[in-house]
Amino acid sequence: xxxxxxxxxxxxxxxxxxxxxxxxxxxxxxxxxxxxxxxxxxxxxxxxxxxxxxxxxxxxxxxxxxxxxxxxxxxxxxxxxxxxxxxxxxxxxxxxxxxxxxxxxxxxxxxxxxxxxxxxxxxxxxxxxxxxxxxxxxxxxxxxxxxxxxxxxxxxxxxxxxxxxxxxxxxxxxxxxxxxxxxxxxxxxxxxxxxxxxxxxxxxxxxxxxxxxxxxxxxxxxxxxxxxxxxxxxxxxxxxxxxxxxxxxxxxxxxxxxxxxxxxxxxxxxxxxxxxxxxxxxxxxxxxxxxxxxxxxxxxxxxxxxxxxxxxxxxxxxxxxxxxxxxxxxxxxxxxxxxxxxxxxxxxxxxxxxxxxxxxxxxxxxxxxxxxxxxxxxxxxxxxxxxxxxxxxxxxxxxxxxxxxxxxxxxxxxxxxxxxxxxxxxxxxxxxxxxxxxxxxxxxxxxxxxxxxxxxxxxxxxxxxxxxxxxxxxxxxxx
Amino acid sequence: xxxxxxxxxxxxxxxxxxxxxxxxxxxxxxxxxxxxxxxxxxxxxxxxxxxxxxxxxxxxxxxxxxxxxxxxxxxxxxxxxxxxxxxxxxxxxxxxxxxxxxxxxxxxxxxxxxxxxxxxxxxxxxxxxxxxxxxxxxxxxxxxxxxxxxxxxxxxxxxxxxxxxxxxxxxxxxxxxxxxxxxxxxxxxxxxxxxxxxxxxxxxxxxxxxxxxxxxxxxxxxxxxxxxxxxxxxxxxxxxxxxxxxxxxxxxxxxxxxxxxxxxxxxxxxxxxxxxxxxxxxxxxxxxxxxxxxxxxxxxx
Numbered sequence: 001x002x003x004x005x006x007x008x009x010x011x012x013x014x015x016x017x018x019x020x021x022x023x024x025x026x027x028x029x030x031x032x033x034x035x036x037x038x039x040x041x042x043x044x045x046x047x048x049x050x051x052x053x054x055x056x057x058x059x060x061x062x063x064x065x066x067x068x069x070x071x072x073x074x075x076x077x078x079x080x081x082x083x084x085x086x087x088x089x090x091x092x093x094x095x096x097x098x099x100x101x102x103x104x105x106x107x108x109x110x111x112x113x114x115x116x117x118x119x120x121x122x123x124x125x126x127x128x129x130x131x132x133x134x135x136x137x138x139x140x141x142x143x144x145x146x147x148x149x150x151x152x153x154x155x156x157x158x159x160x161x162x163x164x165x166x167x168x169x170x171x172x173x174x175x176x177x178x179x180x181x182x183x184x185x186x187x188x189x190x191x192x193x194x195x196x197x198x199x200x201x202x203x204x205x206x207x208x209x210x211x212x213x214x215x216x217x218x219x220x221x222x223x224x225x226x227x228x229x230x231x232x233x234x235x236x237x238x239x240x241x242x243x244x245x246x247x248x249x250x251x252x253x254x255x256x257x258x259x260x261x262x263x264x265x266x267x268x269x270x271x272x273x274x275x276x277x278x279x280x281x282x283x284x285x286x287x288x289x290x291x292x293x294x295x296x297x298x299x300x301x302x303x304x305x306x307x308x309x310x311x312x313x314x315x316x317x318x319x320x321x322x323x324x325x326x327x328x329x330x331x332x333x334x335x336x337x338x339x340x341x342x343x344x345x346x347x348x349x350x351x352x353x354x355x356x357x358x359x360x361x362x363x364x365x366x367x368x369x370x371x372x373x374x375x376x377x378x379x380x381x382x383x384x385x386x387x388x389x390x391x392x393x394x395x396x397x398x399x400x401x402x403x404x405x406x407x408x409x410x411x412x413x414x415x416x417x418x419x420x421x422x423x424x425x426x427x428x429x430x431x432x433x434x435x436x437x438x439x440x441x442x443x444x445x446x447x448x449x450x451x452x453x454x455x456x457x458x459x460x461x462x463x464x465x466x467x468x469x470x471x472x473x474x475x476x477x478x479x
Numbered sequence: 480x481x482x483x484x485x486x487x488x489x490x491x492x493x494x495x496x497x498x499x500x501x502x503x504x505x506x507x508x509x510x511x512x513x514x515x516x517x518x519x520x521x522x523x524x525x526x527x528x529x530x531x532x533x534x535x536x537x538x539x540x541x542x543x544x545x546x547x548x549x550x551x552x553x554x555x556x557x558x559x560x561x562x563x564x565x566x567x568x569x570x571x572x573x574x575x576x577x578x579x580x581x582x583x584x585x586x587x588x589x590x591x592x593x594x595x596x597x598x599x600x601x602x603x604x605x606x607x608x609x610x611x612x613x614x615x616x617x618x619x620x621x622x623x624x625x626x627x628x629x630x631x632x633x634x635x636x637x638x639x640x641x642x643x644x645x646x647x648x649x650x651x652x653x654x655x656x657x658x659x660x661x662x663x664x665x666x667x668x669x670x671x672x673x674x675x676x677x678x679x680x681x682x683x684x685x686x687x688x689x690x691x692x693x694x695x696x697x698x699x700x701x702x703x704x705x706x707x708x709x710x711x712x713x714x715x716x717x718x719x720x721x722x723x724x725x726x727x728x729x730x731x732x733x734x735x736x737x738x739x740x741x742x743x744x745x746x747x748x749x750x751x752x753x754x755x756x757x758x759x760x761x762x763x764x765x766x767x768x769x770x771x772x773x774x775x776x777x778x779x780x
Contacts, residue, residue: 249646331492334499340506344499351653358490 001033001384004123006113008104008130010039010064011052017302018149021198022126025147026062028199028377033384036120037064038112040104040132047072048104067109077101086154086413092405095160105131114139122384124172128164129155137164138396144168145387147196150178151297152321152420157413162186167396170387172196172380174300176329176425177321184420194383197300199373202309203279208287211280215273220350221253222315223288225281225303226295228260228272233294233317238265240294240342245269247343250350254292257284286310289356290349298322305371308332308363313356315345325424332363553609555602558595563588 007022014020026035037059041050048069056065081098084090109132113123117140125133128148137144146168150156165171165186171193173179183189212218228234234256241254242265253269257276264272276284285291291307293316298304301323304314314333316323318341327333334349336342349356369375399405564575582588 247646248643249650327492331490334492334495340503341496341499344503345496348495348499355490355495359492362490 001121001388002036002119003029003033003384004036004038004113004120005029005126006038006109006123006132006136007126008040008132009042009045010037010059010066011043012059014043016045017299018127018147020302021147021149021300023059024198024200025124025376025380027060028373029380030062032377032381033121035062037062038109038123039064039066040069040106040109041066042069042104046075054108065112067106067112069104069106070108071103071105073103074101082154085158085410088412089408090410090412091408092160092400092410094408095158095410096405098158099131099134099160102129103131110135110139117141117143121388122169125168128161134160134164137168141167141395142169144396145170145172145384147172147174148178148182149174149299150182151299152181152417152422153297154413154417156181156185156420157411157416159410159416162188163397166191170194170383172383174198175322175325177325178299180425181321181420185416192383192387194379196376196379196383197305197371198302199367199371199376200302200306200309201373202306203282206282206286206310208283211283211287214280215271215284217253217255217271217287219251219253220289221255221271221287222290222292222346223255223257223284224292224294225257225285225306227258228256228262228264230262231295231297233296234262236317237292237294238262238270240336240339241270242267243339244343244346247347249343250347252289252346252350255284255288257281282306282310285312288312290315290346292346293317293320293323295323296320301326304333305367308360309367309371311360311364313349313359313363315342315349321422321424328424330362330366332359332366334359553602553606555606556595556599558592558599560592560596562595563592 005022005026007019009016009019010023011019012023014023022037026037029035040048041052041054042048043051049072050068052066054066054068056063058064078098078101081094081101085095085098113136117123120140120143122145123136123140123143124145124147125136126147126149127133128146128150133146137146144167146164148165148171155161162185165182166188168191171179171182171188171191173182173193173195174197176195179193179195224234224237226232237254244250244252245267253271256264256270256272257274257280259275260272264270273284285307288307290313291304293301293304293314295301296317296319298320299322301316304316304323304326307314308330314323314327316327316333316335318324318335318337323333324335327335334345336345349359564572564579566572566575
């Protein structure tokens with residue numbers, strides 16, 4: 001079986017969520033199939049500047065074919081178009097211009113896919129919201145398998161994407177919440193799909209003591225791993241942790257690992273260690289009492305999975321449906337909605353050791369049963385084997401005509417997203433059985449939150465909107 | 480930290496979250512939404528609690544109001560003995576002065592002049608007093624302002640202290656519960672002496688001191704549980720440590736040294752009660768196998 005993995009950026013040094021997801025999947029599927037990665041020469045997700053040489057190279061034993069990006073991102077144009085398509089009525093042509101402005105626009109990559117689609121059994125596309133996925137899926141037709149890595153952000157409300165979700169051969173979701181959202185958006189229940197996610201190469205014997213010694217960390221601590229950014233909920237995390245410190249009921253220190261785009265509060269019990277190697281990161285997670293995940297938007301959160309793999313509980317933001325759903329399904333994490341719940345939940349984990357250890361045990365089991373590499377590989381291979389029997393697929397729906405494309409009939413994306421159901425999809429563990437071809441996927445349990453109404457507290461209103469909905473550049477979805 | 484009631488390996492995070500929310504509701508009394516909480520907190524801080532949010536310009540405002548609302552100065556006049564005959568016309572003034580004796584033939588104007596003169600002086604005095612009062616008012620407002628600030632600060636401090644006391648109380652409760660839980664799970668490991676005691680059940684009656692009552696003596700042979708024994712040992716250790724270290728070293732009363740000539744306790748016991756001087760029983764514990772039995776009977780009281 002020959003597979004193409006198509007992703008916006010690729011490389012050992014690239015740590016974006018979806019890009020890392022794609023690399024892990026490519027490297028692990030390479031043991032079972034012939035893999036070729038098709039990607040761009042870009043390494044910076046903000047500019048998409050060509051930095052790698054075009055052509056074929058091998059990375060960790062996987063063939064990587066790179067194509068040049070036609071033009072870099074113009075932040076002003078992208079910001080203006082984002083404002084238009086996210087917040088105002090607009091046309092399909094506007095959305096296509098937005099997609100082109102977002103990038104990475106690589107016409108040679110799409111041409112290669114169109115010309116050589118038959119060379120591959122399937123083309124696995126990562127991140128639905130980028131240029132390569134939209135045009136690539138349309139180029140390869142029924143050979144396209146999509147790993148959407150979709151979050152509840154405003155891009156999901158654009159009208160150009162539902163035809164893509166309906167037109168691929170299969171979808172590999174990261175979480176039941178993602179599947180529920182995309183099915184609600186595109187009514188693609190008849191497209192074969194499976195909730196897979198991704199695993200991580202977690203060391204079997206991390207060295208927590210080494211970490212404590214190396215960085216001079218004493219006493220219990222909660223760890224945050226990831227980009228320290230307001231978009232990731234870190235500002236709110238600082239506020240809430242300050243409240244925890246002021247309450248004076250606990251001894252936890254907050255240890256931050258990752259590059260910071262925010263000023264870190266100056267407090268002896270808030271430690272920023274910067275970007276660490278994988279070994280140090282895993283040692284830190286093993287040494288921590290818990291992992292904090294303050295993000296509002298996640299399609300899976302690999303960091304949470306890694307914490308669970310190491311037997312550590314997670315304290316997640318309940319406003320993120322995926323994280324809350326994962327916590328409930330795994331019984332391995334608590335979640336908070338507001339400062340009071342944050343302080344109480346943190347204190348509960350800190351002061352009740354049996355809760356922390358039971359959550360950690362559940363997390364380890366959850367990871368082993370649903371996210372260990374053999375499980376992930378088996379899910380992918382099962383789906384591809386089932387799909388191999390019948391190459392017929394719906395194919396991409398044709399674009400509307402010239403005049404229709406220019407009619408301003410598309411509602412603002414924020415309105416579309418606001419109407420989506422909210423809440424964790426199901427308490428059941430992620431499904432491991434894909435729907436048989438052509439038949440509808442068994443629907444997940446309906447989300448519990450109901451439709452968002454204008455009066456409800458919207459996660460896209462207020463503090464998050466300006467960051468997610470506007471021109472803020474972003475990396476891939478799985479973080 | 481309050482304990483959670485979910486005690487099993489298969490934790491249910493939803494149940495834990497429910498308990499966390501219940502505790503939050505319990506703490507804040509009313510089930511407000513997060514927005515309401517924030518709104519209330521903001522209002523309180525702005526208007527009452529935050530000294531920076533106070534009207535620090537109270538005095539200025541008062542002065543401004545005073546200026547706006549201050550009544551005009553009361554009209555006054557000067558009234559002297561010649562005021563009645565004054566005129567800007569010299570001829571007229573001369574004629575009036577010339578005819579003044581004629582006027583006095585009809586009535587005596589002097590009391591009238593005197594009264595009006597006094598009234599003029601009174602008006603001046605009143606105006607001066609009014610000015611002084613206004614100055615005092617400003618001082619009073621300053622005092623009031625300072626009092627409000629201080630009261631607010633005190634309010635905040637009281638609130639903080641209350642929270643701290645609550646926190647300490649909860650910690651204390653937790654520690655007490657923890658201590659009780661630990662006491663209940665302490666496993667008693669019988670020593671050689673204990674085993675010897677159990678092997679010779681007749682020993683207690685022989686070793687019972689004469690001061691013990693019959694009921695105590697009767698209770699002594701009943702085999703106490705391991706938890707009770709360990710508790711007793713801790714108590715004895717506590718008694719030993721009752722006196723100051725210097726006293727212990729000097730062997731003074733209260734030092735835990737056995738005293739044969741010590742005063743008899745008022746309850747007629749053997750002098751080993753709380754606050755008593757003797758710790759004979761405790762000291763015996765290690766020396767004689769019967770010591771445990773004696774103490775058993777005593778502590779059962």
